[in-house]
Amino acid sequence: MPRTMFDKIWDQHVVTELGDGWSLLYLDRILIHDLSGGRAIREITEAGHSVAEPRKVFAVPDHAVSSAPGRSAATFKTGEALEKSLREYSAKAGVHYFGLGARGHGIVHVMAPELAIVLPGVTLACGDSHTCTNGGVGAMAFGIGASELGHALATQTLPQRKPKRMRIRYEGVRGAGVTAKDMILAAIGRFGTAAGTGYAIEYAGSAVRALSLEQRLTLCNLSIEMGAKVGMVAPDDVTFAYLEGRDFAPKGRAWEAALADWRALPSDDDAVFDTDHVIDMADVAPQITWGTSPEHVAPITGRVPDNADAAALEYIGLRAGQALAGTKVDWVFIGSCTNSRLSDLRDAAAVLRGRRVAPHVTAWVVPGSEIVKQQAESEGLHRAFLDAGFEWREPGCALCVAANGESVPAGARCVSTSNRNFVGRQGTGARTHLASPAMAAAAALAGEMVDVRRF
Amino acid sequence: MDAFKTVTSVAIPLMRANVDTDVIIPIQRLLGGTRQGLGPYAFERMRADPEFLLNRAEYKDGAIMLAAENFGCGSSREGAVWALMGMGVRCVIAPSFGDIFFANCFQNGLLPVRLPIEDVRRIAAETEAAPGNARTTVDLERMVVVTPTGAEIPFTTDPRKRDAMLHGLDDISLTKRHADAIATWRARDATARAWAWDSVR
Numbered sequence A: 001m002p003r004t005m006f007d008k009i010w011d012q013h014v015v016t017e018l019g020d021g022w023s024l025l026y027l028d029r030i031l032i033h034d035l036s037g038g039r040a041i042r043e044i045t046e047a048g049h050s051v052a053e054p055r056k057v058f059a060v061p062d063h064a065v066s067s068a069p070g071r072s073a074a075t076f077k078t079g080e081a082l083e084k085s086l087r088e089y090s091a092k093a094g095v096h097y098f099g100l101g102a103r104g105h106g107i108v109h110v111m112a113p114e115l116a117i118v119l120p121g122v123t124l125a126c127g128d129s130h131t132c133t134n135g136g137v138g139a140m141a142f143g144i145g146a147s148e149l150g151h152a153l154a155t156q157t158l159p160q161r162k163p164k165r166m167r168i169r170y171e172g173v174r175g176a177g178v179t180a181k182d183m184i185l186a187a188i189g190r191f192g193t194a195a196g197t198g199y200a201i202e203y204a205g206s207a208v209r210a211l212s213l214e215q216r217l218t219l220c221n222l223s224i225e226m227g228a229k230v231g232m233v234a235p236d237d238v239t240f241a242y243l244e245g246r247d248f249a250p251k252g253r254a255w256e257a258a259l260a261d262w263r264a265l266p267s268d269d270d271a272v273f274d275t276d277h278v279i280d281m282a283d284v285a286p287q288i289t290w291g292t293s294p295e296h297v298a299p300i301t302g303r304v305p306d307n308a309d310a311a312a313l314e315y316i317g318l319r320a321g322q323a324l325a326g327t328k329v330d331w332v333f334i335g336s337c338t339n340s341r342l343s344d345l346r347d348a349a350a351v352l353r354g355r356r357v358a359p360h361v362t363a364w365v366v367p368g369s370e371i372v373k374q375q376a377e378s379e380g381l382h383r384a385f386l387d388a389g390f391e392w393r394e395p396g397c398a399l400c401v402a403a404n405g406e407s408v409p410a411g412a413r414c415v416s417t418s419n420r421n422f423v424g425r426q427g428t429g430a431r432t433h434l435a436s437p438a439m440a441a442a443a444a445l446a447g448e449m450v451d452v453r454r455f
Numbered sequence B: 001m002d003a004f005k006t007v008t009s010v011a012i013p014l015m016r017a018n019v020d021t022d023v024i025i026p027i028q029r030l031l032g033g034t035r036q037g038l039g040p041y042a043f044e045r046m047r048a049d050p051e052f053l054l055n056r057a058e059y060k061d062g063a064i065m066l067a068a069e070n071f072g073c074g075s076s077r078e079g080a081v082w083a084l085m086g087m088g089v090r091c092v093i094a095p096s097f098g099d100i101f102f103a104n105c106f107q108n109g110l111l112p113v114r115l116p117i118e119d120v121r122r123i124a125a126e127t128e129a130a131p132g133n134a135r136t137t138v139d140l141e142r143m144v145v146v147t148p149t150g151a152e153i154p155f156t157t158d159p160r161k162r163d164a165m166l167h168g169l170d171d172i173s174l175t176k177r178h179a180d181a182i183a184t185w186r187a188r189d190a191t192a193r194a195w196a197w198d199s200v201r
């Protein structure tokens, strides 16, 4: 019986069938962060349980920490207790901990692939919906809530119902200025934010094979914005070259054994998906959102639709039928688990070099991790940003979520490389437009939404 | 977890699509690290508008919420469920839900009921036709919704989840009954996929 990659990983991790379509799945890795990690360990401890396999659990404070240059955990007072709780409960339980400033610190979905905590063929759960990002290495990674997180920690397993399988094939060649961010936004625009509900999505096709590993992470990152808990890309030589030698990658003979297993993971040629879509890359231009849902998206050459949602337009301050290019921008944010990796910063810096941010624009770049930050500094990228007039900040979720004392002011319009343009996401009254790092950099220079292909 | 058998109350006809968890509870209210006391902050940004549904007296004690497609999409924050329960909501009826929110509901004893949009609209219309007097019942034992005019609409719920809800069962204890199966699986896997174990010792 031909199987999809998802089926292969799923089948391997079933501990026992629970009846009524439920399986008890083993989790190879668990990630926890400051918003819920400390509390989860405390709650299971108080209920008389303990962390089942602490060496398979990795903790990092990222959401509620300031990204201000030179910050400490105390810079954002409200988050200080969350960081402390995560740190102390992690130490008590004996889980891996990556504190502020330490090698390995960063946004949880940036540091996990970067350290090879996540590997092809593993199952990984984290109390965060963008855990799907990790599927870019060929893992089955999904977000869970606080109670499920407690269950995962106490048992290293989770009862799950098998989702349906969807494949989205991107065929053809990426045009100029088109990135993985544009590919996934275009899919969400076409299929809608609920199309993936109840599905695990595999991204395939020639244009996906041609993506770097970091771009595959970006592609998978927005799976949850299509409703899917899981997004994944089959591992290949690009994946293996990326992972080899990283901190938690298998070494020596174990690496060879792993490679043999990983090469058998891709979906069988005749595997059947419950839903199968094809996107022709000729139809994918650089994208930007115009409303308050990721499905409110259009090519930068496009217009706000005539039948656009009225409440969204009122919040965002645009009119139906209005051209997107030329819309004045006040803020630019380059960062988040979607687009804060080294290649993202290189893309943006390439647009910025030798130019200046428009005087009325506040522009931030927040590297996704300590390692990204150091690599960027060693190749001089930070100079390109600073010289252009950007702020060069410390790793964390920062302006993606406004849970750390940082926010876009009410009424201000921000082009952001993050993944959610929800009402109030970047701050009360803040207006968010999602786009790629290069598009965001171009908007910062022009002071308005602009087609990056002009730069 | 709180057990859930049946609830009878006025239904709050929110009837919007894509109500995300950021809207249900702003992240800034979840930095205190507790599950309690979130009710007053549920839909905080929408409540700023005095005309908003939840500011109206007739819906103040509503324990059932009606919504359109994709309720609870977005962030995995379980605080969205805690906030809804904190304001007294025990059941949400909508055509579809965000996957993580849906799972979180069952962990806490908030019942998510999937009904076709026509049925949800019907309950909303009957509720609005009799302001302050319309009562809807959601009965998990019989798996029916009784509309304000007395019509019965059947719904389905996952049998495993229904059982846990009716009895207020806790998942961790249930799973620990499979401790032997987990131990067997681990022993086999530690040899079969040694690479998945070695690198995190």
Ligand code: SF4
Residues within 6 Å of the ligand: A062, A063, A107, A108, A109, A128, A130, A336, A337, A338, A396, A397, A400, A401, A418, A419
């Ligand atoms: S960067 Fe944004 S989307 Fe990613 S984990 Fe942090 S808050 Fe969530």
